[in-house]
Amino acid sequence: MTEQLAVAVLGATGRMGAEAVKAIDAAPDLDLVAALGREDSLDTLVAAGAQCIVDLSVPDATFENVAFAVERGIHAVVGTTGWDEGRLERLTSLLADHPATGVLIAPNFALGSVLASAFAARAARYFESVEIVELHHPDKVDAPSGTAVRTAALIAQARQKAGVPASPDATSAERAGARGADVDGVRVHSVRLRGLVAHQEVLLGGVGEQLTIRHDSYHRESFMPGILLGVRTVSSRPGLTVGLDGYLELEA
Numbered sequence: 001m002t003e004q005l006a007v008a009v010l011g012a013t014g015r016m017g018a019e020a021v022k023a024i025d026a027a028p029d030l031d032l033v034a035a036l037g038r039e040d041s042l043d044t045l046v047a048a049g050a051q052c053i054v055d056l057s058v059p060d061a062t063f064e065n066v067a068f069a070v071e072r073g074i075h076a077v078v079g080t081t082g083w084d085e086g087r088l089e090r091l092t093s094l095l096a097d098h099p100a101t102g103v104l105i106a107p108n109f110a111l112g113s114v115l116a117s118a119f120a121a122r123a124a125r126y127f128e129s130v131e132i133v134e135l136h137h138p139d140k141v142d143a144p145s146g147t148a149v150r151t152a153a154l155i156a157q158a159r160q161k162a163g164v165p166a167s168p169d170a171t172s173a174e175r176a177g178a179r180g181a182d183v184d185g186v187r188v189h190s191v192r193l194r195g196l197v198a199h200q201e202v203l204l205g206g207v208g209e210q211l212t213i214r215h216d217s218y219h220r221e222s223f224m225p226g227i228l229l230g231v232r233t234v235s236s237r238p239g240l241t242v243g244l245d246g247y248l249e250l251e252a
Ligand SMILES: NC(=O)c1ccc[n+]([C@@H]2O[C@H](COP(=O)([O-])OP(=O)(O)OC[C@H]3O[C@@H](n4cnc5c(N)ncnc54)[C@H](O)[C@@H]3O)[C@@H](O)[C@H]2O)c1
Pocket: 010, 011, 012, 013, 014, 015, 016, 017, 036, 037, 038, 039, 056, 057, 058, 059, 061, 065, 078, 079, 080, 081, 082, 106, 107, 108, 109, 110, 146, 223
């Protein structure tokens, strides 16, 4: 029998963490060696012999958790949001000192969401206007969602490369927030509504037509195949990968 990979979950009692604990526990090739909450010491990871962490904690804690792992040569699969450019730069320089260690930061582990963002980036160069509406449960602490920030970045890159001008917008009188947040030049609107899990629409407008690319996660189980893929792949991908699309063959 091949040796199991020793995995620890951080944020283990949270909505996502609890689901990840179940998924890792059920995977025959993975050994759940630790399940940490807010009060637990990160030293537990070392004592438990973790080879890979899955961080599903909170934006305020995720950098410290991942840095602790990287400094000890423990790979990290990260679903927690809050990874701005400054944090990514600091992590990249930390990884330079630990060249065998891999980190995957995936704003969304649902395959359909990753595909929807990739499709939207491809389509965005052909439409005059593009805006994003992200819709989540009301217990979410951050807005806009990490997925929307990543989708906007991919769209902005694709439009810039293709020389597409900014989406037209004649707004000259605005009540604060009415036009959403500007993320890399793309307007992002955040809805928080009881009953929702995680949903996103990319609205693409051209003369006389509209294309909507929508993805829905109805249950947190939808994120588990992506987490397992990340855990199984991260040790063979040293350095930093942002987006699960980095581990998928998305080109047709
Ligand atoms: N990448 C994805 O596919 C995906 C999917 C869903 C949620 N998320 C993100 O995952 C994060 C968690 O979401 P959630 O809905 O499970 O939130 P949650 O609030 O239910 O869970 C977070 C947990 O982390 C714990 N925690 C706080 N500080 C900690 C620390 N220092 N170390 C370890 N644990 C700590 C909290 O006590 C809580 O139990 C959010 O940033 C969310 O946006 C990502």
